[in-house]
Amino acid sequence: MALRxxxxxxxxxxxxxxxxxxxxFVEDSFDPNINPTIGASFMTKTVQYQTELHKFLxxxxxxxxxxxxxxxxxxxxxxxAIIVYDITKEETFSTLKNWVKELRQHGxxxxxxxxxxxxxxxxxxxxVMERDAKxxxxxxxxxxxxxxxxxAININELFIExxxxxxxxxxxxxxxxxGFKLRRQPSEPKRSCC
Amino acid sequence: xxxxxxxxxGPSSHGPVxxxxxxxxxxxxxxxxxxxxxxxxxxxxxxxxxxxxxxxxWLHCVCVVGFDLELGQAVEVIYPQHSKxxxxxxxxxxxxxxxxxxxxCLGDTQFCFRFRQSSGQRMSLHCLxxxxxxxxxxYLKKDPAYFYGYVYFRQVRDKTLxxxxxxxxxxxxxxxxxxxxxxTVLKQIAPEYFEKSDPYLExxxxxVDRWPAPVPGKTLLLPIMGVVIKVRIPTCHDxxxxxxxxxxxxxxxxxxxxVLPTVHEVDLFRCFCPVFFHSQMLWELVLLGEPxxxxxxxxxxxxxxxxxxxxxxxxxxxxxxxxPYFTIHDSEFKEYTTRTQAPPSVILGVTxxxxxxxxxxxxxxxxxxxxKPAGExxxxxxxxxLKNLKTLDSKPGVYTSYKPYLSxxxxxxxxxQKGVQQKRPSEAQSVILRxxxxxxxxxxxxxxxxxxxxxxxxxxxxxxxxSPPQLRQFLPEEFMKTLEKAGPQLTSIIKGDxxxxxxxxxxxxxxxxxxxxxxxxxxxxxxxxxxxxLCEEDLLLWIQKHTExxxxxxxxxxxxxxxxxxxxxxxxxxxxxxxxxxxIDAIILALPEDLQGxxxxxxxx
Numbered sequence: 175m176a177l178r179x180x181x182x183x184x185x186x187x188x189x190x191x192x193x194x195x196x197x198x199f200v201e202d203s204f205d206p207n208i209n210p211t212i213g214a215s216f217m218t219k220t221v222q223y224q225t226e227l228h229k230f231l232x233x234x235x236x237x238x239x240x241x242x243x244x245x246x247x248x249x250x251x252x253x254x255a256i257i258v259y260d261i262t263k264e265e266t267f268s269t270l271k272n273w274v275k276e277l278r279q280h281g282x283x284x285x286x287x288x289x290x291x292x293x294x295x296x297x298x299x300x301x302v303m304e305r306d307a308k309x310x311x312x313x314x315x316x317x318x319x320x321x322x323x324x325x326a327i328n329i330n331e332l333f334i335e336x337x338x339x340x341x342x343x344x345x346x347x348x349x350x351x352x353g354f355k356l357r358r359q360p361s362e363p364k365r366s367c368c
Numbered sequence: 369x370x371x372x373x374x375x376x377x378g379p380s381s382h383g384p385v386x387x388x389x390x391x392x393x394x395x396x397x398x399x400x401x402x403x404x405x406x407x408x409x410x411x412x413x414x415x416x417x418x419x420x421x422x423x424x425x426w427l428h429c430v431c432v433v434g435f436d437l438e439l440g441q442a443v444e445v446i447y448p449q450h451s452k453x454x455x456x457x458x459x460x461x462x463x464x465x466x467x468x469x470x471x472x473c474l475g476d477t478q479f480c481f482r483f484r485q486s487s488g489q490r491m492s493l494h495c496l497x498x499x500x501x502x503x504x505x506x507y508l509k510k511d512p513a514y515f516y517g518y519v520y521f522r523q524v525r526d527k528t529l530x531x532x533x534x535x536x537x538x539x540x541x542x543x544x545x546x547x548x549x550x551x552t553v554l555k556q557i558a559p560e561y562f563e564k565s566d567p568y569l570e571x572x573x574x575x576v577d578r579w580p581a582p583v584p585g586k587t588l589l590l591p592i593m594g595v596v597i598k599v600r601i602p603t604c605h606d607x608x609x610x611x612x613x614x615x616x617x618x619x620x621x622x623x624x625x626x627v628l629p630t631v632h633e634v635d636l637f638r639c640f641c642p643v644f645f646h647s648q649m650l651w652e653l654v655l656l657g658e659p660x661x662x663x664x665x666x667x668x669x670x671x672x673x674x675x676x677x678x679x680x681x682x683x684x685x686x687x688x689x690x691x692p693y694f695t696i697h698d699s700e701f702k703e704y705t706t707r708t709q710a711p712p713s714v715i716l717g718v719t720x721x722x723x724x725x726x727x728x729x730x731x732x733x734x735x736x737x738x739x740k741p742a743g744e745x746x747x748x749x750x751x752x753x754l755k756n757l758k759t760l761d762s763k764p765g766v767y768t769s770y771k772p773y774l775s776x777x778x779x780x781x782x783x784x785q786k787g788v789q790q791k792r793p794s795e796a797q798s799v800i801l802r803x804x805x806x807x808x809x810x811x812x813x814x815x816x817x818x819x820x821x822x823x824x825x826x827x828x829x830x831x832x833x834x835s836p837p838q839l840r841q842f843l844p845e846e847f848m849k850t851l852e853k854a855g856p857q858l859t860s861i862i863k864g865d866x867x868x869x870x871x872x873x874x875x876x877x878x879x880x881x882x883x884x885x886x887x888x889x890x891x892x893x894x895x896x897x898x899x900x901x902l903c904e905e906d907l908l909l910w911i912q913k914h915t916e917x918x919x920x921x922x923x924x925x926x927x928x929x930x931x932x933x934x935x936x937x938x939x940x941x942x943x944x945x946x947x948x949x950x951x952i953d954a955i956i957l958a959l960p961e962d963l964q965g966x967x968x969x970x971x972x973x
Contacts, residue, residue, distance in 0.1 A: 181624045183594075213571020215578065216591035231596055231624065240567045247560065247594035251623025
């Protein structure tokens with residue numbers, strides 16, 4: 175079976191749960207007292223997708239502002255970027271849009287973008303409506319899921335969807351949806367989320 | 369302090385690469401909480417505590433050396449902040465991290481240096497890590513007395529600065545001689561560092577801190593700043609001359625991963641190219657530990673050439689000191705350049721013209737010009753007379769009055785010349801040259817190995833009730849006699865005065881180092897065989913025939929042996945230690961109770 179190495183980076187505000195998503199995906203565990211990431215941490219996990227093995231080389235970047243300038247090193251060469259926001263903090267959704275802009279300007283041309291609205295277990299204090307986030311994601315042809323690293327909701331699904339969107343090595347187009355066309359995108363739809 | 373990555377490092381674990389990485393990650397979090405470093409506490413951070421054990425297995429520290437108009441070169445940053453360097457070490461690092469002013473070196477330059485560790489400090493962690501050393505080939509083992517410095521130097525015009533130039537070096541200080549690997553790491557991180565500075569360094573060091581331990585024989589995934597470097601550190605069990613290139617996947621994208629075919633090898637052919645006709649003579653000079661100086665236009669050339677020289681006698685270890693880049697400010701400058709004694713057995717790489725004068729009395733000098741990408745070979749075939757070397761402007765070549773013992777192998781020269789005509793890539797030429805040196809070294813060393821093996825006593829002379837028998841003495845004349853029938857002529861077509869070469873070699877530091885290692889290995893083997901013989905005895909039967917005092921004495925001796933075997937990693941069969949423990953326990957139980965209590969306590973820590 176063919177093994178493909180796929181670089182994946184996680185982007186998003188500090189504290190939205192990027193590391194927790196990776197930990198849930200790779201180790202199937204959750205630690206509420208995780209330390210903020212320095213620079214980026216790296217993990218791998220190999221999954222089977224159809225006739226291929228996808229080895230995800232996951233770069234989980236630091237959300238803190240002082241590491242902001244390092245981001246290009248992590249999305250450079252990435253097959254996919256997972257941008258994470260916290261459904262209970264509206265400002266993290268605005269940060270997400272800035273990441274989309276940055277990827278559009280400087281990211282790899284065919285990068286698959288996935289948007290993860292994390293902490294969906296905390297619906298009581300929700301600030302970002304699922305519908306709004308979904309519409310936004312659709313408008314930029316991004317994968318969208320609401321996730322909970324804590325309760326293991328939609329974490330594997332997120333990565334399966336990424337596998338589906340990544341163009342297969344042979345020339346035939348993938349069965350899943352379209353790739354994320356950053357550069358040909360008309361202007362981003364103007365809508366407020368909440 | 370728990371050492372991260374150890375679990376995956378044991379000899380029993382041969383898991384796939386993912387597991388190695390996962391093992392590291394897995395233990396990351398609890399450990400972060402468990403071991404707060406002093407500095408982190410001072411800074412009062414409740415988050416992002418860095419544990420530096422993983423880092424220390426690879427690097428001692430990272431330094432940034434800049435130029436201060438008033439102070440000259442100065443260490444601007446040391447990372448991690450708690451790393452200890454003495455003032456003397458700092459001074460050495462400062463001077464060794466910058467090219468000599470005559471070198472020019474505009475743009476980016478990479479090179480490497482080696483310096484002596486100031487005595488009497490920090491042993492703790494290195495001791496812990498030493499068990500990785502035991503599976504390494506002898507020439508890759510750490511030298512406790514020396515550090516390597518791997519430098520990425522940038523010098524560019526900058527009108528905004530008072531000096532008119534931006535001059536800075538990013539320097540990795542490490543005990544590990546993995547030249548090619550650290551060269552690659554620096555190439556990966558230094559250019560970005562010069563753009564982004566501090567958070568960048570913090571992030572990079574943090575990446576290194578999470579690397580799996582440098583275990584020989586495994587494919588290691590080493591993530592650094594968005595790229596994964598894949599390497600395999602060789603082991604002493606690898607067949608010499610084979611590079612076990614780690615598995616290549618189809619991905620050539622250097623933004624994702626970089627696969628290194630070697631951690632330590634230099635481009636041998638490119639380095640030997642300027643003095644190509646003398647390769648075999650240089651091999652003799654290195655083998656014999658002759659004082660040798662390489663005068664080069666810049667530190668990158670001096671360091672590559674010195675490292676190429678040192679590696680040409682592999683798998684033999686070059687046992688004397690060598691300095692890929694040596695300056696007039698070095699703390700050993702006086703010691704090495706004094707005229708009151710014969711020149712020391714060292715190989716120095718220098719760029720300062722001053723050395724042409726200082727080292728005039730040295731017997732062998734290699735002058736090289738700019739290293740070209742192996743395009744053409746120098747025409748000069750003759751060795752130059754030493755008296756013709758006056759200044760650093762003298763022509764490239766080897767200046768010596770040394771007469772080689774062996775006659776030159778014209779075949780290899782023809783083969784490489786043909787390669788140059790056919791535009792064979794430098795890597796392929798290096799492979800040919802490396803194989804040639806390897807065969808030469810092996811032809812030379814096999815008769816010695818064979819003779820030394822014959823010094824081992826016969827198995828039947830090992831008795832469990834006597835101390836292990838002694839190794840027979842090494843008698844040079846006896847060895848020379850073996851050469852008639854089993855000399856290098858069996859494996860090498862090269863003619864010449866092999867006997868003379870051996871006689872000279874037996875007096876050299878390289879022989880001394882090699883022999884010590886063999887002697888130690890054989891002594892340990894004897895100890896191990898002795899221990900195994902003891903385990904096969906019926907000790908309970910023995911104590912029935914002996915007095916209580918003798919039995920107590922036996923228990924204490926056996927306990928001692930256990931401790932020693934453990935400490936020295938004696939090459940015993942796997943179950944021997946366990947058997948011995950069972951024996952000891954059985955004997956103790958056969959003794960009166962009061963004695964049992966005492967004996968169970970002794971030897972336990």
